[in-house]
Amino acid sequence: MIITDVETFIVGNPWKNWLFVKLHTKEGVYGIGEGTLNGFAKTVEAAIHELKHLYIGMNVHDVETIALKMTRDVYSDGGQIQGSALAAVESACWDIIGKEANQPLYNLLGGRCHEKLRCYANGWYRGPRDPQMFHEKAKAVVDKGYTALKFDPFGNAWRTVEKRDFQTALEIVAAVREAVGPDVDILIEGHNRFSVHTALQFADAMVPYKPAWFEAPVPPQNISSMVEVAKRSPVPIACGEDYYCREQFAELLKHDAVHIIQLEPQYLGISASKQIGGMVHAHNGVIAPHSAQGPICSVICAHLNMATPNFFIHEIFDEFNEPWEEHVLIPPMKVENGYLQPPEGPGLGIDLNLEEIAKHPYHPGHWIPLFKQGWEKRQKLD
Structure with missing residues (x-):
């Protein structure tokens, strides 16, 4: 199962923009993953695409090598942003592996x-x-x-x-x-x-x-x-x-x-x-x-x-x-x-409902401001 492309979708959930990925393979099987990070949806999305030259062409089974290429080989510590990008791609790989084996991930x-x-x-x-x-x-x-x-x-x-x-x-x-x-x-x-x-x-x-x-x-x-x-x-x-x-x-x-x-x-x-x-x-x-x-x-x-x-x-x-x-x-x-x-x-046993996702676009006010008075109300910020 060779990775050929990646798609990203940001879902405008009011308390935190969600970031989902769809990883495609040459064989036509795809996997989904998530790269959500409070306040950094577009940043992680950019990282997933900027680093794709490191995993496009890789076999989805080589998850450890993909992880090394997206972290060690970059030779920079991108912290949670880099980790979220890796997790989104790696989770999608596991989803594909499970589909190929016809087994749930657990x-x-x-x-x-x-x-x-x-x-x-x-x-x-x-x-x-x-x-x-x-x-x-x-x-x-x-x-x-x-x-x-x-x-x-x-x-x-x-x-x-x-x-x-x-x-x-x-x-x-x-x-x-x-x-x-x-x-x-x-x-x-x-x-x-x-x-x-x-x-x-x-x-x-x-x-x-x-x-x-x-x-x-x-x-x-x-x-x-x-x-x-x-x-x-x-x-x-x-x-x-x-x-x-x-x-x-x-x-x-x-x-x-x-x-x-x-x-x-x-x-x-x-x-x-x-x-x-x-x-x-x-x-x-x-x-x-x-x-x-x-x-x-x-x-x-x-x-x-x-x-x-x-x-x-x-x-x-x-x-x-x-x-x-x-x-x-x-x-x-x-x-x-x-x-x-x-x-x-x-x-993973689930798939994305792209029609529903399209109804909820990204908004920069979708994040949790934990040190702002009244954050518990979870109201969208402008």
Whole structure:
């Protein structure tokens, strides 16, 4: 299966422009992938086309070599942009390999390790930063059958917070815990916001509400800061969605401080993601891949999670997005009573609905401004 061309499609989803690819082969079989990166849809799209001279003419089975050509051989560190371009192409290769083998992707990655995938809801709290709003919407999430949900109660906080904002964040956490009861897991999203000191203050204050994790409490660049928080926090720390190479995970894992790893297949590709899952397994940890990009990313994570013995929990943003999202993929992937099965068709098991995609063009205001007041409302920016 020789790669002959690549097409790209940007879908104007209001909270984040999605970037999809369609990779063509000489044999007429095509694969799809995703390269979504908040705020950089057109930039990643340009990278996919600028680097295509490195993978056009390659055999889709040579995914490791394609990855090296698109990263090592370029001899530049393009970070998440380069990683997103690689992941889009490499995922499409795996889709084609699965179609050729007539097997779902998870069977190519090791087969079924789980009967079904437990999911947590994200993106459900669109609205004002108010404890009552969080309380009401959390109840609605649990009514859908979810046994876990994640949220960011911190507004537009950055590094430090004033006492009133600190108290508001705790009131929101308390409101959610009261709404869902003691048996539902609540996961607190930090979005890389805080200094070490502030993160530890919040971690200590959250203890009465028994969160299952405190995610990305400090910026990811200084791994020593993440390790310090993880070792001192009474709440489990989760992180990893920002990292785009194996070496960053190796540096994090060698400290044996963080044991919930949220690797991002969108920046790594499927092959590296599977390898990192094994690295985490060797450190007695679990993976909970970041799956808040677009719907193809969610499908990829479902296949990866099904084939990973140390999988913990699957992130679902799709159900709480725009209603038209369920028409973007054929067939749509559905959560049932808080659990998920990956598609059973060959490869990824899904295809693009180009007619629906054409209805939602790119818009520069489609991104999440996490440090802007009122970002939780997820309103389009001009």
